[in-house]
Amino acid sequence: MPLKMGVATVTMNRPPVNSLNTEHLETLHRTFIRLENEKCRGMILTSSSPTVFSAGLDIREMYKPELEKARKFWRTLQDMWLKLYSSPYPTVAAINGHAPAGGCLLSLSCEYRVIVPKVRMGLNETQLGIVAPQWFQDCMRNAIGEREAEKALIAGRMFSSEEALKVGLVDEIAQNKEECIQKAEAFLASQANLPMLARKTVKLGFRHQTLSRLLTGREADTKIFIDYIFQPKVQKGLEMYLQSLSKKAA
Structure with a gap:
């Protein structure tokens, strides 16, 4: 993750699909802290996979979990998101593959989003x-x-690249990963001459309510997660999903 002209490209690399387990979340969290400490001028978040940005939360962290491990997993996810969403530097998601669930969350946590064709998020x-x-x-x-969010969330809708652009889920479409990175760099270049303190203050002003909801309710949010995933019906659903993944891999 070298800084080039003060800009960092963070490339997720947890094969095969960058699923977010506790270790991966901790790595991302430490990376965002380091960038802040190094006075980063901008960050591009992308993936080493040619087909997947991030498949989201690792289901195995939620299937038949030990209580303390499940709590640590969720707290680590909270920590990572709080640091990314409140970053003082500008952020861009270069979405070069599919981004369901937690992968979509990573994208939405960035300020600007560029996506390649023929992927879904x-x-x-x-x-x-x-x-x-x-x-x-x-x-x-x-x-x-x-x-639009209510309809999408109730249905669990996955948007095509073109649909995502139309509804405002992303800001641009690029023809390939190389152009995706170029467009991300262009956005960061457009922000480079803005006074950083003023820019950060406005950004955090817009994001304050969303951040505060979690900051003031972290324990309650963790309890909701724990209570929910330990329900037998939820565990059965996770088991069926993991079985379907195994069949696809076979």
């Missing part, structure tokens, strides 16, 4: 029998508005 948790937490929902609501 969205908060599709309801299709898996899971409920997207309120702060996930807030990120989508902030991007595409109340009514």
Whole structure:
């Protein structure tokens, strides 16, 4: 993750699909802290996979979990998101592959989003029998508005690249990853001459309510997650989903 002219490109590299387990979340969290400490001027978040940006939360962290491990997983996710969403430097998601669920959250947590054609993204948790937490929902609501977000979240809708652009889920479409990175760099260049303190203050002003909802309710949010995933019906749904993944891999 070298800094080039003060800009960092953070490339997720957890094969095969950059699923977000505790270790990966901790790595991202430490990376965002380091960038802030190094006075980063901008960050591009992308993937080493040619087909997947991030498949989202690692289901194995939620299937038959030990209580303390499940709590640590969720707290680490909260920590990572709070640091990314409140970053003092400008952020761009270069979405070079599919971005369901937690992958979509990572994208929505950035300020600007560029996507390649023929991929899909969205908060599709309801299709898996899971409920997207309120702060996930807030990120989508902030991007595409109340009514569109409500429809998308209830249905667990996955948007095509073109649909995502039309509804405002992304800002641009690029023809390939190289152009995706170029467009991300162009956005960061457009921000480079803005006074950083003023820019950060305005950004955090817009994001304050969403951040505060989690900051003041972290324990309650964790309890909701724990209570939910330990329900037998939810565990059964996760088991069926993991079985379907195994069949696809076979």
